[in-house]
Amino acid sequence: MSEALVFASPFSLLFDPLSHEFMRRALMVSALVGGVCGLLSCYMTLKGWALMGDAVSHSVMPGVVIAYALGIPFSIGAFVFGVGSVALIGFVKQKSRVKEDTVIGLVFTGFFALGLVLVSKIKSNIDLMHILFGSPLGISQSDVNQTLIISLIVVIILLLFRRDLMLYCFDATHARSIGINTSLLHYLLLSVLSLSAVVGLQTVGIILVVAMLITPGATAYLLTDRFDRMTLLAICSSAISSIVGVYVSYWFDIETGGSIVLVQTIIFLIAFMFAPKYGILKSKSSIPF
Amino acid sequence: METVIEKDKRIDFFRIEADQVCVDYNGTVALYDASLKLKPGCICGLVGMNGAGKSTFFKALMGFVRPSRGKIRINQTMVPHAQRDQAVAYVPQNEGIDCSFPVSVWDVVMMGRYGSMNFLRVPRESDRRAVWHALERVELLDLRKRPIGALSGGQRKRAFLARAIAQRASVLLLDEPFSGVDVRTEKLMAELFLQFRQENRTILISTHDLSHVRDFCDLVVLINKTVLAYGETSEVFTPENLTMTFGGMPPDLLSGPTGSSEFK
Numbered sequence: 001m002s003e004a005l006v007f008a009s010p011f012s013l014l015f016d017p018l019s020h021e022f023m024r025r026a027l028m029v030s031a032l033v034g035g036v037c038g039l040l041s042c043y044m045t046l047k048g049w050a051l052m053g054d055a056v057s058h059s060v061m062p063g064v065v066i067a068y069a070l071g072i073p074f075s076i077g078a079f080v081f082g083v084g085s086v087a088l089i090g091f092v093k094q095k096s097r098v099k100e101d102t103v104i105g106l107v108f109t110g111f112f113a114l115g116l117v118l119v120s121k122i123k124s125n126i127d128l129m130h131i132l133f134g135s136p137l138g139i140s141q142s143d144v145n146q147t148l149i150i151s152l153i154v155v156i157i158l159l160l161f162r163r164d165l166m167l168y169c170f171d172a173t174h175a176r177s178i179g180i181n182t183s184l185l186h187y188l189l190l191s192v193l194s195l196s197a198v199v200g201l202q203t204v205g206i207i208l209v210v211a212m213l214i215t216p217g218a219t220a221y222l223l224t225d226r227f228d229r230m231t232l233l234a235i236c237s238s239a240i241s242s243i244v245g246v247y248v249s250y251w252f253d254i255e256t257g258g259s260i261v262l263v264q265t266i267i268f269l270i271a272f273m274f275a276p277k278y279g280i281l282k283s284k285s286s287i288p289f
Numbered sequence: 290m291e292t293v294i295e296k297d298k299r300i301d302f303f304r305i306e307a308d309q310v311c312v313d314y315n316g317t318v319a320l321y322d323a324s325l326k327l328k329p330g331c332i333c334g335l336v337g338m339n340g341a342g343k344s345t346f347f348k349a350l351m352g353f354v355r356p357s358r359g360k361i362r363i364n365q366t367m368v369p370h371a372q373r374d375q376a377v378a379y380v381p382q383n384e385g386i387d388c389s390f391p392v393s394v395w396d397v398v399m400m401g402r403y404g405s406m407n408f409l410r411v412p413r414e415s416d417r418r419a420v421w422h423a424l425e426r427v428e429l430l431d432l433r434k435r436p437i438g439a440l441s442g443g444q445r446k447r448a449f450l451a452r453a454i455a456q457r458a459s460v461l462l463l464d465e466p467f468s469g470v471d472v473r474t475e476k477l478m479a480e481l482f483l484q485f486r487q488e489n490r491t492i493l494i495s496t497h498d499l500s501h502v503r504d505f506c507d508l509v510v511l512i513n514k515t516v517l518a519y520g521e522t523s524e525v526f527t528p529e530n531l532t533m534t535f536g537g538m539p540p541d542l543l544s545g546p547t548g549s550s551e552f553k
Contacts, residue, residue, distance in 0.1 A: 046390060163410035167400055170390050177351045177379045178404035178456065179372035225436035227391045 017250050026136040029147055030203045030242035036151045038238025039158055040196045041217030042231050046169045053213040055108035057197040059085030061115025061206055069122045075146050075198045082194025085111050134205035134257035147199050154195050166227055204257035211261040219268045222275040237267050304329050304460050304491035310359035312345050319345040321515045329489040332482050334502035337512040343495040347462050375404045378458030380449045382465045388438040394448050395433040398423055401455035423454035443474030461492045467501045
């Protein structure tokens, strides 16, 4: 593909891929997943839940494998294990003197290892590489449907509880003192995280899904001081990264999940350097000598 | 509104009523036998060392911890009911807040109205007016569009005070309100506290700063795992009481059923 690049016109570079059914599907799913994960990533970065996102996304692995083996939608298995890992983290933390980050690391690696063992033992047509690294170019129609439904659920929950979740991230004490049920919000956010991990692993796979859940939020955080603007920026940067990532992966014949996350990281680096208020170039020049 | 005022006038109406409250965390006693009654329209200092149970007492008043014994009433009602009534507002210490959070001063004060809004928290005209008015009272109207992180420590304190005003809380719990505060804010807070007293609100100020308590508070509560003394500030601030509060407790209080675990 890369030799052809030199001769192709920009127009055909953009529109030729769209003649393939699999590319249209990949672009649509990736953009949708990017948008959904981008929205959630605002809450993850503001709440400081990056490690939790990593934990949940790795923990869904055995759920996916078991669901495939039983022939049920993989999202159900993933959701059960995602929520289960969070419950287990909470339980171990409460009942032992081990510190939280240790418990999180311990639980998710345990679940992930279980997933790997199950894949090697259960003989089926599961492709380990697809789970680990995602395969938006080879996504099936039934997976597309699942992704649509889950994305819709996530977006509805996040929109309905937008203000409450923002308050919960900013000042949980105040939220609680005015009678808002903060433990409900806590578990709601964790459930949404599990669901998003499920849709995210479709495009970038289990290992990189945490990037979808934090990088867009971190980028947007550098660009604005308004919460609503931050969510919009995160959604846009994430969806655009996904689209660009899929195209790049098609043009250069490289791994899709990796290329999506790499585009996200590059956008973050650009914001890190050039953000009007919080970029490093800006802060350097504003220090008076 | 009128019924509230009527109720407030009753001789036996208390804003805060704690009766022999005990709180323990997994067997460690944080608060023991704490009793306290505060009328509408008073400013009360809650004085004690770090770890004396000030924050535990606040948590109990806000309903975050359930007393293992004793009862708490806010405005003669149970704590969850008082929460739904928006009766209690907590004004946090500056350290307890994530200052880089992307919200404006206006947004923060608006959070005081969330409890009275509908499920989607869509502000009505009355909410906007309440926020505007609250910002006016703390003299932050000009800075309402600033991000909360761009304010100074004193301005931030005023923003959270405005949130409590917007909430229309009748009980205000303030955590170390005088730490890291500029002269202007301190003066403004003194005026506001007097206005709050006029408006029949009750203010409980948690602090270990004795000089401010002398200047600001009508009443003072000395605590060290329990209420050691409470009453008029001039009467309670005796050398003996202060030694008990900051130095240790007399032997008879230590010999209680839970006394031994208190000083590990």
